[in-house]
Amino acid sequence: MGDGKWNFEILASETIPIDEQWFARLKCLDEQNAETFAKTNVYFGHYLGRHLASFIERNELRPHFVASHGQTIFHQPGKNFTAQIGDGETIASYLACPLVTNFRNKDVALGGQGAPLVPFGEKWLFPDEKLFLNLGGIANLSFGPLAFDVTVCNMGLNWLSNNLSPALPYDLGGQIARSGNIHPDLYEALEKLEYFRLPAPKSLGAEWFTTQVLPLIANAEIPLPDRLHTLVFHIISRITFDLRELGAQDVALLATGGGVHNTFLMEELEKSIAPRGISIKALPKSVIDYKEALIFAFLGLQTLLGRPNVFASVTGAKCDNVGGSIHLPPGGLSISLLD
Known part of the structure; x- marks a missing residue:
């Protein structure tokens, strides 16, 4: 952040296809019982955690935090609920930094759609557009x-x-x-x-x-x-x-x-x-492919800073709100997010 403006640079990126076994499990999860849902939530957290740890190691990164949207299984704001899996505490067990998950539920609880969330990041990261x-x-x-x-x-x-x-x-x-x-x-x-x-x-x-x-x-x-x-x-x-x-x-x-x-x-x-x-408008491939990932990282930063990151004007919620749940790494730590 400089001169009152947010700046960004995508240092490393990768698309990792979900393997066939996980694709099949996620495809039918909305039809399974509560035990299967709970187990899959945790197991998918391990799956994401391992990939995150590998990505961080291979790219020699030292992240201040990680933001994970998770895989949406249910999104029914009209019935007051939305559900994304990939258990946050499980993912955090693989990390040495804080993790932010669960971006949509508070907005839904406040009467909003829980979506779209990206306009907040668009306003601050692409202010001229x-x-x-x-x-x-x-x-x-x-x-x-x-x-x-x-x-x-x-x-x-x-x-x-x-x-x-x-x-x-x-x-x-x-x-x-x-x-x-x-x-x-x-x-x-x-x-x-x-x-x-x-x-x-x-x-x-x-x-x-x-x-x-x-x-x-x-x-x-x-x-x-x-x-x-x-x-x-x-x-x-x-x-x-x-x-x-x-x-x-x-x-x-x-x-x-x-x-x-x-x-x-x-x-x-x-x-x-x-x-x-x-x-x-012509854009770099990294922005075309990873703009949503970039913006969810930005939303996670705002969560950690305790600042609203969801626009009520977009979602229909009662008020702007701070979306996201924070999960600490196993050993805990204290960092300055704006260094």
Whole structure:
């Protein structure tokens, strides 16, 4: 921090794929009993802790703290709960520094959506920018004081790619989607989903995808390339619609997340938003891929400093709040976070 502004530098980064065994366990955890949930929470904490310790050692890092979002299993703010697994005390047993977890629960307890949380970091780490789009499992937009989840993104595209023959982890560059055609019935069914008529603040979770979107894209009796193509244009349609509703015009758009590597999606999105004078800003790959990780580290810092890190104007909570639970390393320690 200098001159009253926050600065950042990404010193090391890595994407570690979840192995097949863990993918299978997490995929069905929302259907398991309480004992299985509790055990998986702890075991996943060990899994994350080992990877964190290895990453720190391999990159010769001496972190002041670690922030861990965890894996979301349930996100139902309308029913007053959200749950991310990866037990904090278990992860902390592998570290020599404090750990911050559990970023969403307090906001939900205060009547908020517990999401999106990233706009706080965007304000302070990217102060000269106004418009943000993250294309992760869910697509979300942030413009000034407003931010919300738009629709499914990689969660749906990757599910379809996984069901190709042979199965693919994702549609590289959107090549398969590009080869398909739009299917009017599927497109119309997606556009009619109730969520799109709800006012902000609002947020989405995996449950929404599973119950609302998956039956549409899984049961459509059309070729998979056509389903991918149609879903891409649905994503673009919802983003374009929400940009218009937000009044975004003549502004640069910072697009990040894995979906940015879908060349077909980005080309078509650029065409769709160009009439509003919105251009997509070029960013370093490290920011495209790790902006959310960067911002959750920043949120964790604010938690340790005892400062609010969640905007009520975005989530709908009763007040801005300090989200996050703090876990100390086994031996404890005292540090200055701003050195």
